[in-house]
Amino acid sequence: MERTLVDALARDLAAADLTGGGVAALVGDAAQAALGRMMAAPARRAALRSPGPRSTLLRALVLGDRVPTAELADALPELGVDGAVALGLVAVEGGTARPLLAVRPTPFRDALGVGEWWIASDLDELSGVSRLRPDHVLGVGGAARTLAALLPPVRCGTALDLGTGCGVIALHLRRLADRVVATDVSERALHLTRLNAALNGVDGIETRLGSLYEPVEGERFDLVASNPPFVIAPRAEGVPAYEYRDGGRTGDALMAAVVQGLGAHLQPGGAARLLGNWEAVGGRDGLARVEEWADASLDVWAIERETLDPAQYAALWLRDGGTLPRDPDHDRLLGAWLDDFEHRGVDAVGMGWLALQSPPAGRCTARFERLPQPIALERAGAHLAEAFAAGEWLAGLDDAALAAEHLHVAPDVTEVRHQRPGASGPTVIELRQGGGLGRTVSVDTALAGLVGACDGELPVGTLVDAIAALLEVDAGILAADLLPRVRELVVTGFLRPVSD
Numbered sequence: 001m002e003r004t005l006v007d008a009l010a011r012d013l014a015a016a017d018l019t020g021g022g023v024a025a026l027v028g029d030a031a032q033a034a035l036g037r038m039m040a041a042p043a044r045r046a047a048l049r050s051p052g053p054r055s056t057l058l059r060a061l062v063l064g065d066r067v068p069t070a071e072l073a074d075a076l077p078e079l080g081v082d083g084a085v086a087l088g089l090v091a092v093e094g095g096t097a098r099p100l101l102a103v104r105p106t107p108f109r110d111a112l113g114v115g116e117w118w119i120a121s122d123l124d125e126l127s128g129v130s131r132l133r134p135d136h137v138l139g140v141g142g143a144a145r146t147l148a149a150l151l152p153p154v155r156c157g158t159a160l161d162l163g164t165g166c167g168v169i170a171l172h173l174r175r176l177a178d179r180v181v182a183t184d185v186s187e188r189a190l191h192l193t194r195l196n197a198a199l200n201g202v203d204g205i206e207t208r209l210g211s212l213y214e215p216v217e218g219e220r221f222d223l224v225a226s227n228p229p230f231v232i233a234p235r236a237e238g239v240p241a242y243e244y245r246d247g248g249r250t251g252d253a254l255m256a257a258v259v260q261g262l263g264a265h266l267q268p269g270g271a272a273r274l275l276g277n278w279e280a281v282g283g284r285d286g287l288a289r290v291e292e293w294a295d296a297s298l299d300v301w302a303i304e305r306e307t308l309d310p311a312q313y314a315a316l317w318l319r320d321g322g323t324l325p326r327d328p329d330h331d332r333l334l335g336a337w338l339d340d341f342e343h344r345g346v347d348a349v350g351m352g353w354l355a356l357q358s359p360p361a362g363r364c365t366a367r368f369e370r371l372p373q374p375i376a377l378e379r380a381g382a383h384l385a386e387a388f389a390a391g392e393w394l395a396g397l398d399d400a401a402l403a404a405e406h407l408h409v410a411p412d413v414t415e416v417r418h419q420r421p422g423a424s425g426p427t428v429i430e431l432r433q434g435g436g437l438g439r440t441v442s443v444d445t446a447l448a449g450l451v452g453a454c455d456g457e458l459p460v461g462t463l464v465d466a467i468a469a470l471l472e473v474d475a476g477i478l479a480a481d482l483l484p485r486v487r488e489l490v491v492t493g494f495l496r497p498v499s500d
């Protein structure tokens with residue numbers, strides 16, 4: 001890839017203001033929002049009404065529309081049409097340029113704030129491509145945005161993006177790490193990663209070809225991130241395999257390999273954030289499988305966001321590959337998926353997030369939970385890091401030491417009381433978290449009283465004694481009941497040590 005051509009493309013995109021703001025100004029907010037829902041027509045109509053370089057580049061590079069070669073030449077004065085051909089962006093057919101890649105302005109948000117990149121990827125649904133090629137390189141989707149949001153807001157030396165695709169996670173990692181290694185089994189993906197790094201003026205990302213941890217054998221990283229090809233698909237004749245989502249193994253074996261390999265590739269104190277799918281087999285919980293995969297020397301936190309039965313799971317990924325229920329192939333492919341799940345005794349598939357870390361103080365914590373509620377992602381990465389730190393802190397405190405600590409209620413916590421009409425007191429008391437992972441927990445009067453009194457002034461033990469006196473119960477018995485729940489509220493971010 002020629003750097004001068006990429007620089008020329010960047011200058012042309014900037015001159016045309018092919019940015020999120022520029023697109024909104026050209027097509028309006030509603031048409032721009034429709035792009036986010038993979039609907040091109042409103043933006044196309046608006047762009048055609050306002051000809052000019054931004055309109056041309058929007059139609060060619062964002063929507064994947066053919067445009068007259070002369071029009072593209074006007075829109076790319078520095079790169080030129082020959083340059084666009086040399087970069088693999090378009091093919092020229094007669095007087096028309098046919099897009100081969102998308103290049104889209106992509107706003108982002110991560111632990112360090114907001115920004116925008118141009119991201120090149122393969123043409124997709126927004127560009128009118130319904131059946132994807134097997135070596136399709138994914139653009140930036142919801143999964144990548146979620147993984148970016150889970151990254152810890154901590155600067156570090158080295159980071160690994162395993163299965164980098166178009167390189168968007170590697171770009172996020174580079175904001176945190178001095179040096180990033182981005183791996184993939186797809187040479188096309190690595191080419192696009194290099195293109196995207198150059199297009200956005202980002203250095204320090206090294207691309208390496210190979211499967212799983214092969215390209216980084218013997219190396220350890222401060223931060224590992226992966227949105228791996230975790231999709232479970234039948235290994236059957238006539239079932240298409242897409243490189244971007246399917247690692248070619250049976251069931252969730254690829255996911256297992258990614259998790260199992262982490263121990264050998266994390267620096268002491270290093271962290272990993274993964275997205276993944278795991279199977280519930282033979283009546284056993286899928287999260288129990290994740291527990292088996294995780295290296296016992298690592299802290300592990302598995303969050304199952306959604307659980308699908310085999311038919312729901314198969315339909316989801318058939319739709320993702322462009323096969324809809326009305327398509328002639330749909331039921332045959334669905335049957336192959338159901339056969340595979342049935343053959344291997346799979347009852348359901350869990351989909352979610354994994355956070356692991358090499359514990360700084362050598363004490364391991366483990367959490368396996370289902371959190372189906374909506375979660376605001378803005379502070380998710382910071383929250384996971386804080387929760388691990390809180391777990392570490394608590395692991396070093398016995399109950400007597402915890403009782404001597406001063407805690408305060410996090411500012412995003414509210415209390416909700418539900419009461420039967422005419423009743424003298426509440427039947428249900430809930431604590432709700434506005435941030436963190438958006439949890440709601442039911443508490444009894446004693447715990448509600450304790451949390452309400454946690455303003456940092458008095459130690460936890462003194463508050464427990466006071467509540468025991470008020471409720472006329474034994475203070476020792478109440479402490480034994482409350483302190484484990486206080487620990488949970490500290491890990492989940494409802495309560496914080498005053499020293500924080």
Ligand SMILES: C[S@@+](CC[C@H](N)C(=O)[O-])C[C@H]1O[C@@H](n2cnc3c(N)ncnc32)[C@H](O)[C@@H]1O
Nearest residue numbers: 144163164165184185186211212227229243244
């Ligand atoms: C779901 S995509 C993720 C792309 C990008 N990181 C993102 O989050 O949008 C998974 C990537 O893993 C790659 N991949 C597939 N099999 C792999 C393997 N065995 N080892 C490493 N990468 C693999 C695919 O080519 C694809 O680029």
